[in-house]
Amino acid sequence: MLIGFVAPALAQDYRVPLADDDVQYGYPTAYKDHGGVDWACGDVRYDGHQGTDIGIGGWAGMDAGRTIVAAASGVVIETLDGEADRCDTGDCGTNGYGNHVVLQHADGKTTIYGHMKLDTVAVALGQVVRCGDALGEVGSSGHSTGPHVHFGVWDPEAAGYVDPFWGDCSGEPSYWVDQGDYNGLPGTTCDVPPTCEPVATLKCGDHVERGATDAGTTATHAYYGACSEWAEYTGDETAFTVLPDRDGLVHIAMSGHTADLDLFAVQSDACDATDCLAAFTEGDMAAEALAIDGRQDEPFVVVIDGFRGAASGFVLDVTCDSEAPDTADSPADSANGNGGPGGCGCDASGTGGWMLGLTALALGRRSSGLYGSVRAAADSRRSSKVRRSASSKRSNTSTLVRAGGRPAAEDTFSPTSTRP
Numbered sequence: 001m002l003i004g005f006v007a008p009a010l011a012q013d014y015r016v017p018l019a020d021d022d023v024q025y026g027y028p029t030a031y032k033d034h035g036g037v038d039w040a041c042g043d044v045r046y047d048g049h050q051g052t053d054i055g056i057g058g059w060a061g062m063d064a065g066r067t068i069v070a071a072a073s074g075v076v077i078e079t080l081d082g083e084a085d086r087c088d089t090g091d092c093g094t095n096g097y098g099n100h101v102v103l104q105h106a107d108g109k110t111t112i113y114g115h116m117k118l119d120t121v122a123v124a125l126g127q128v129v130r131c132g133d134a135l136g137e138v139g140s141s142g143h144s145t146g147p148h149v150h151f152g153v154w155d156p157e158a159a160g161y162v163d164p165f166w167g168d169c170s171g172e173p174s175y176w177v178d179q180g181d182y183n184g185l186p187g188t189t190c191d192v193p194p195t196c197e198p199v200a201t202l203k204c205g206d207h208v209e210r211g212a213t214d215a216g217t218t219a220t221h222a223y224y225g226a227c228s229e230w231a232e233y234t235g236d237e238t239a240f241t242v243l244p245d246r247d248g249l250v251h252i253a254m255s256g257h258t259a260d261l262d263l264f265a266v267q268s269d270a271c272d273a274t275d276c277l278a279a280f281t282e283g284d285m286a287a288e289a290l291a292i293d294g295r296q297d298e299p300f301v302v303v304i305d306g307f308r309g310a311a312s313g314f315v316l317d318v319t320c321d322s323e324a325p326d327t328a329d330s331p332a333d334s335a336n337g338n339g340g341p342g343g344c345g346c347d348a349s350g351t352g353g354w355m356l357g358l359t360a361l362a363l364g365r366r367s368s369g370l371y372g373s374v375r376a377a378a379d380s381r382r383s384s385k386v387r388r389s390a391s392s393k394r395s396n397t398s399t400l401v402r403a404g405g406r407p408a409a410e411d412t413f414s415p416t417s418t419r420p
Ligand SMILES: [Zn+2]
Pocket: 030, 049, 050, 051, 052, 053, 149, 150, 151, 412, 413, 414
């Protein structure tokens, strides 16, 4: 039996979850509890605390407005707003975290930002956020005794909250870009994601067969979602540069895989959240295919992603149409009734129905309406994949919106800050 090689996913490190202008007001009030000590073997913690609490100057600071930001790029998988925000008893509201946001990161971890001020949650379910983007304002909602942000890091591999701080009593690597000093705050620098590092350049007509253990394994724990939820590249996937030798549709077809591999086309090997051109993320072993409106000598990148650690060999075929349909003045447009200027003009019968309507798909155009049938198909399939990866914890309450697999919120509590 072939044992697949599973490479560890690259972690995404964090910046301090306070806006650059507000860091000056921040200070830790409680770290994660490690059985009676904090990460540095001190006592800035309380029993059972599962995150890092950061105070911002008490009620005056809250009223002045202190902005919570994303510690790393990711996708919003849960929000709650509508909870009263001046709790001083440690036991308010319907949810321990009060008004909060949960982000899913490409390395599989999630981060939670708790106790936000009422009506300040600034992001929506499914939204892609970049490191440093505003999520809301610091408040004292939920199980809180004073204004602070509770920052928690959930690691599905550990099936629990982990401490982002490295220290003699944490037993964890540091997940901060710059964790700073004890009783100080981590730095404001965002992590820089890796580039795709394509393993080969493919041209029209190329046929590639890859094994599961070839260089550039497809194994990863990254979560991409569809193009609309593209979070960030974390490495380990197999990437190819595709360099068309003519203008026209470039067909990328993947087959032969025996695990859940997904197919992405991205504009460059930066592979960041602004980069996705098309995605095909069906959660089975069926062949996957994309069509990109290529331009001669303008490369793009194809990424083969193993969904949640899946690894498999695969076959990739690159075929190119001879010429892009001329939508402005081709006689074919009026002759075949495909709509004249702006119409398709293409013959889908010879190349498979999946490419219908894709002639408007162009490098550099990212409006959702331009992705045509492949985009729509990928999006609908993605929803079933999310359900598969999650434990279906969508709440019936009017304001809690949850899509991820994280357990229900634990109670959290912060002692009243003794600092200004
Ligand atoms: Zn806390």
